Amino acid sequence: MSLFKNIFSSKKKETLDKGLEKTKTSFFSKMTKAVAGKSKVDDDVLDNLEEVLVSSDVGVDTTLKIITRIEARAAKDKYVGTDELNTILREEIAGLLSETHVGEGVEFSIPKDKKPYVIMVVGVNGVGKTTTIGKLAHQFKQQGLKVVLGAGDTFRAAAIDQLQVWADRVDVPIVKQKMGSDPASVAFDTLSSAVNQDADVVIIDTAGRLHNKVNLMNELSKIKRVMQKVVDDTPHDVLLVLDGSTGQNAFEQAKQFTKATEVTSLAVTKLDGTAKGGVVIGISDQFQIPVKYIGVGEGIEDLQVFNKHEFVDSFFSI
Numbered sequence: 001m002s003l004f005k006n007i008f009s010s011k012k013k014e015t016l017d018k019g020l021e022k023t024k025t026s027f028f029s030k031m032t033k034a035v036a037g038k039s040k041v042d043d044d045v046l047d048n049l050e051e052v053l054v055s056s057d058v059g060v061d062t063t064l065k066i067i068t069r070i071e072a073r074a075a076k077d078k079y080v081g082t083d084e085l086n087t088i089l090r091e092e093i094a095g096l097l098s099e100t101h102v103g104e105g106v107e108f109s110i111p112k113d114k115k116p117y118v119i120m121v122v123g124v125n126g127v128g129k130t131t132t133i134g135k136l137a138h139q140f141k142q143q144g145l146k147v148v149l150g151a152g153d154t155f156r157a158a159a160i161d162q163l164q165v166w167a168d169r170v171d172v173p174i175v176k177q178k179m180g181s182d183p184a185s186v187a188f189d190t191l192s193s194a195v196n197q198d199a200d201v202v203i204i205d206t207a208g209r210l211h212n213k214v215n216l217m218n219e220l221s222k223i224k225r226v227m228q229k230v231v232d233d234t235p236h237d238v239l240l241v242l243d244g245s246t247g248q249n250a251f252e253q254a255k256q257f258t259k260a261t262e263v264t265s266l267a268v269t270k271l272d273g274t275a276k277g278g279v280v281i282g283i284s285d286q287f288q289i290p291v292k293y294i295g296v297g298e299g300i301e302d303l304q305v306f307n308k309h310e311f312v313d314s315f316f317s318i
């Protein structure tokens with residue numbers, strides 16, 4: 001590994017460790033209580049562990065899978081001490097996530113055969129869509145790619161301004177219209193402009209706050225249809241942004257959205273400042289859609305490509 005790559009990964013690890021701090025503190029304090037006064041992993045300890053995982057937002061289904069694996073291991077090894085529980089838990093969660101063959105974190109990259117590569121960012125209001133777009137634009141720009149942003153959230157003037165602030169910060173062009181205009185028309189203009197400029201990546205912001213779900217889904221379909229008039233297989237990526245600090249709510253949103261519209265990847269934001277980071281383990285186990293990115297802060301560098309091995313390592317490093 002080159003020196004540059006080493007520095008880069010240690011910086012990534014540091015940011016991740018810091019971002020998961022609250023989750024880890026809460027998890028390990030619950031774990032300590034779960035095994036208090038016990039030397040052996042028995043049914044009581046397993047019951048407590050189940051509670052710890054569920055209350056850490058791992059989700060019921062994924063928790064049951066983990067418990068079953070640990071039960072099997074305890075039965076096979078006859079005696080499993082509670083002092084080994086952390087190590088075993090880490091191994092079993094890593095094993096479980098390795099079975100889901102989605103989301104093998106390749107650092108920020110886009111397929112070379114799609115130009116422009118079009119990412120449409122969706123999600124309910126306030127989850128971190130615009131911020132994620134700004135951070136992503138920064139990553140692509142740093143690689144020397146030509147990025148164009150589209151202000152498809154025309155619902156509020158502030159939404160357009162907020163994307164403009166990110167565009168200025170990252171120094172990439174933005175295509176926008178006035179508040180209240182048709183988002184599909186903004187998307188059309190953005191793609192046309194990107195094609196004219198020979199851009200590599202287009203990222204389209206969308207509104208999360210339409211009056212109801214049907215309206216929202218119809219609008220997203222319309223944006224897609226209109227974009228296909230410019231580049232026929234677009235969007236290449238429909239990125240659903242979820243607010244990790246809402247725990248099980250994020251899970252529900254993922255279920256609802258993936259039922260209603262085609263989503264091809266997930267971003268889980270705001271993992272810093274919450275104890276609910278365990279939700280990423282459940283989400284990556286339960287959905288056939290990869291968690292591509294995680295947000296671990298408000299800063300421009302605080303978006304990471306999700307790597308399940310790095311995530312589990314960080315989760316269990318004290």
Ligand SMILES: Nc1nc2c(ncn2[C@@H]2O[C@H](COP(=O)(O)OP(=O)(O)OP(=O)(O)O)[C@@H](O)[C@H]2O)c(=O)[nH]1
Nearest residue numbers: 125126127128129130131208269270295296297298
């Ligand atoms: N701590 C933290 N805050 C974040 C992260 N991502 C986004 N935020 C904050 O969350 C708030 C909402 O983010 P936005 O990007 O405006 O969310 P949005 O989905 O575009 O919201 P609407 O445009 O209102 O639908 C902002 O204050 C962001 O700074 C993150 O990873 N960590």
Ligand SMILES: [Mg+2]
Nearest residue numbers: 129130153159
């Ligand atoms: Mg926004």
